[in-house]
Amino acid sequence: MRCGLVSDQGELLVHRTRPTLAHRGPEAVIADIAALIREVLQEGGRRVAGVGMASPGPLNPKTGVVLRTPNLRWNNVPLKDKLEQALGLPTTVDNDSQMTAYGEWWKGAAQGYSHVLCLTLGTGVGGGVLINGRIYHGYSGSAGHIGHLIVEPGGARCGCGAVGCLEAYASATAIARRARERLAEGRKSVIIRCAGNLESLTSYNVYQAALDGDTLALEIFAEVGHYLALALTSAIPLFDPQVVVISGQAAEAGDFIFKPLRKRLGELLKLRPAVPVLPSTLGDDAGIIGAAGVVFLGGRPSID
């Protein structure tokens, strides 16, 4: 978990991380979150407007209750109430991918744009949606989940139970898995040298190999670009954004993904004006800065 002190200008002044150790259950994790916030406040020594929390979901952004998180195994945890009790500070809790989108809009790649679709390529594929600079939560509070848009019917199995979801093709996890599969099939590549061994291979090793001009690495990123283009071909006409931002660790592969993505999107989406597809500028800090932005711009940051 990561905690930062952010100024009302969106500058990240202090920054601390700590392992979540989720197996201890929500009470212990929340106590650690509160302790980490206190540390950062002490170090920062500033008057504080409030606490903004970017949490994995699904959650209810109105009540701040985390409904269910597959990774943490939480179930109906009143995160907002618990943190307010522990810290005595007004707290907002919202989805991490929505907070990333909000951060990119407030201080990052989507500054000055009104309608934003933001994809975060990490362990999964998260999504955030802004309408006129306000977070769109949807009816049940969990809009923006673009990771389960089906890009390959009958394709790879996804953690959600369906098959062919974008997340099964474009997440950092999927990039590593696809590299492992092809290496196991006997494909030659320097990816394995970058990784050391098959088990510890990550999407970053695929990126290192791509920098070396490795054919397999370039092929895998081109496929990621292709699947992202397919997903955007479906999502852009539905949501009609002014800009698309791509964030998350896999997005750091940059043009290895963006070039094939933009080319393919141009071929597929012919009848509409082109929508710019931009890389994140805040990187890993977007979620923290976005959560702070919701506190500072509070009142009406969301549209329901």
Added chain:
Amino acid sequence: MRCGLVSDQGELLVHRTRPTLAHRGPEAVIADIAALIREVLQEGGRRVAGVGMASPGPLNPKTGVVLRTPNLRWNNVPLKDKLEQALGLPTTVDNDSQMTAYGEWWKGAAQGYSHVLCLTLGTGVGGGVLINGRIYHGYSGSAGHIGHLIVEPGGARCGCGAVGCLEAYASATAIARRARERLAEGRKSVIIRCAGNLESLTSYNVYQAALDGDTLALEIFAEVGHYLALALTSAIPLFDPQVVVISGQAAEAGDFIFKPLRKRLGELLKLRPAVPVLPSTLGDDAGIIGAAGVVFLGGRPSID
């Protein structure tokens, strides 16, 4: 084209239709629209709040300019201004599929729901999106276009230039085309008896054959249900609606489409609460009633 006089309670009091004869160009068509409205007003003999127009798009709902309509071959036609000049009445122009969604929300299947996704299965597949009972237009004014969501990558060619769009599988046009293709391949079916000949075959003939228990007809509607379920599996997590309404001539096939659709959607969308998928209750009148609703509820019917 169809014109109706609608009361402030949403009752369709007077109703007239006239062929569009689009080959004469926009000036002649708009003169006919104005004449048709005058006829209906004369017959209705009521004081009139305004004119609401449901037009094919894409169009700009703020200026009422029709940007481009493949079927009418219009290009930047200031429909709102022309009608206001001709009639001296305040006029709103909006996308026909959005107006269908608005009609179903005001007086039809989506009454009482806040977040609505409405699909219209007609010549193409149109889409309308309501957020808190307000039309969501998107950045460029053309949100909700679910017809070009890709459900079969590498599949059937669509009029938009891409391949595998929902419209190429679930429109009334696609239903008739698919029946024609299979009959041409030698499949036995009573569809051909219902249609008379291959050229004049419509989706309604497929419906007639399904009522007779015809295997091919039932298979084609089950496929439509399957593709609609795929599209909703992608669209529901992104937009997070409270209800989905399915409208348009093909939707009149009812349970032949809805049963396989709901079954498949339940299999695919496991991690979210089920979203009801309801048939239109206003049928062909939804667009007219929706366009009138925008006039009566005017001021803030849309969210941008």
